[in-house]
Amino acid sequence: MRYDYSKIEKKWQAVWDENNTFHAPNTSDKPKFYALVEFPYPSGQGLHVGHPRPYTALDIVSRKKRLEGYNVLFPMGWDAFGLPTENYAIKNGIHPKKVTTDNIAHFKSQLKALGYSFDWSREVDTTDPKYYKWTQWIFLQLFKKGLAYKKEFPINFCTVCKVGLANEEVVNGVCERCGGEVVRKVKNQWMLKITEYAQRLIDDLDGLDYIERVKTSQINWIGRSDGAQVDFSIEGKDDVLTVFTTRPDTIFGCTYMVISPEHPLIDKYSSEITNIDAVLAYREEAAKKSDFERSEIAKDKTGVKLEGINAVNPISGEVIPVFISDYVLMTYGTGAIMAVPAHDERDYEFAKKFGLPIIEVISGGNIEEGAFTSKDGVCINSGFINGLKSTEAIDKMIEVMEEKKIGHRQVNYKLRDWVFSRQRYWGEPIPLVHCDKCGWVAIPESELPLELPEVENYQPTDNGESPLANMPEWYETTCPECGGHAVRETDTMPQWAGSSWYYLRYMDPHNDEALASREALEYWDQVDWYNGGMEHTTLHLLYSRFWHKFLYDIGVVPTKEPYAKRTSHGMILGSDGTKMSKSRGNVINPDEVVANFGADTLRTYEMFIGDFEKTAPWSENSLRGCKRFLDRVFNLYEIVNDAGGYSKDLEVTMHQTIKKVTQDIDGLKFNTAIAALMSLLNAFTDKGSVTKDEFRTFLILLNPIAPHITEELWEMKGFDGMISGVQWPKYDESKMVEAVIEIPVQINGKLRAKVNVSKDADNAAVMEAVKEDETVKGYLNGKTIVKEIYVPGKICNIVVK
């Protein structure tokens, strides 16, 4: 019989749909398991072969968990707001909603063709007003708790398109689309205070089962650094210049100070700075530079001395000059630093260029050659902390500064607040109005969702405002508090908003009263396993952990963290080993693979392609190999006999394979799970016959990976019900060892022989059998045995002289 994958796959997909086979009820006697994959952005290109890799992986986990008796929630939805859709809409004059609806329909049919066990009754779409009602609601709570505020913030602005651009749209300093000049334009934007959660976002990683590199990248991104804030007085003024430093132990080595070009000190003392023209010119120069240019010239230090202004080192009393330079950032610390050239590379470089003194205050390096930045040293030239180790000196210095009230211990984070405004149409409207009298006011929750109005043109306005700013009939309104004149916020939310809480909506997707009911939130609790790309391990994960913690604080969710476990998959490259792209012509279309080889083959192949966490190149030959495997599985049907149980000679292999597949699926090692099933299949065909129970077990083990073919064979063989409803097989450790085991024998660490012993033989008996072996005898002849090592059941090594 022929393996007609196309017919089989369509048949079973229809059966699963009709029977709601994978529906997850919100109450159950079974233990719950929540498996989550990142919902896709439904782009116009349709599904990419990269998508099925993580989806298949967690589909396998979900299907297996169901067979193991869990009530499994495995949902899917659409992260559908976003720039490409908006740009497509602008270009083709089609409403973004229409574009989105079409794209979702296409994506959905493609996903269905792959046989995923999603609970489609829980599908969510971030652009659906019923969904974004709650995105807006969460924003309002943040606003009410003072965690949303307005701030001047620079955006990338294309001078040709007259549009604000996202960072990824700026390529080499010019607009990605038109090549026009991109400048930084300051705009008043909504910000979210994620920095208030910085410490908790670090601390709470502790109890989570995230792969290590995800944890480290989160920690690095938040970037905690411990140090001190110190006030340097300004000579002749009753004023201070405050700096942040992680190295208060080096303060005696501070020979000058540097402030950022935007530092307010400059304006404050502009009349006393004798070279104010040069200073302002430098500032202007720095402001003109884009981030791109600033990083391009990262190496070469520039700056201007503030003539007429000096600072006083509060510890040594020394009078030191003050410079401005763009290597000091206004956005970190206090925007000013104490420069210790002997022990900081950037200060060293700057001091060399401007001929400033370099004083060594920590021994251990060679300051003729470069800065000594290590804390493995002892203080010298440092008055009362001389002789102390760096780390001790830090504590001592902070103590003294706190006594003298000139400084204190301080923790800083690299993490910045989240810029939450976008000057775009295709996003959630921000549900606030600005009242002439009351300022920013939240719209009443009863008015949510605040829906996007229909507009003629999705193009942003000439001055970079959102298209909504062209619609007075929409933005003109009254203040909910005083009834006076007010205007709506015309900025919309970033794409990150909808994806920050979607896992909660899946728990209770049709609720009109709340983002999800308390019962549902409590029942489903944390996501048990969340898999997604490495590109989302910083921002998306951080943003959604932040929102979750906020929702916990206001009593909406019962858990402190959203995701108990996080794993990441590697990318799939083109067969030439480079990233798939249209221009290289190495893009593989999943629809064609499904048509030519079947969904089960695609699933099996994507799991067999290599280590799940690493990138792997596409290989059509290897894909054919997987098809061949499934062909052979299908033909296995021909050699199934009516015998029950496992046959004697395969019993050990059966139990070993069950264990291997069970553990490998839990451990993300799908490639070796499939290899084990291939080996078992080889054992069956070598033998020429399979018992009914061996076949049954084999089908269940393969089912999560290749669900259609296994359902079909299950039915053909007349097993009860559907394979999707059976129990996962168990293995018995005691049946996993052969009666006779082969022990490799090494002489002086080199493999020389193999000896068969009974599995029950004790160590002495094994050693005796080893020494009886003819080959071994030859090696021992005329030598003295120095040492004998026997690792039971594993290996034996004899050291001779």
Add this chain to the structure above:
RNA sequence: GCCGGUGUGGCGGAAUAGGCAGACGCACAGGACUUAAAAUCCUGCGAUCCAUAAAAUCGUACCGGUUCGACCCCGGUCACCGGCACCA
């Protein structure tokens, strides 16, 4: 520059509480079936030595160390991939 990751046959990759390196698959070669081809099945497949086989020797990026024993642990070097860019 910093952080993270990875280096194993012709290729994708197995094997780490330190214990038979190369499972499984691909490609390739030979054979069977066939009028023939495809498909399928069988056999071989790290390198050197060799008529062949056995045996032996060498082999997990490179150099060195620890150990009875190292792909695995330690020290150093190199290459590639990803992320971040002056974070005081």
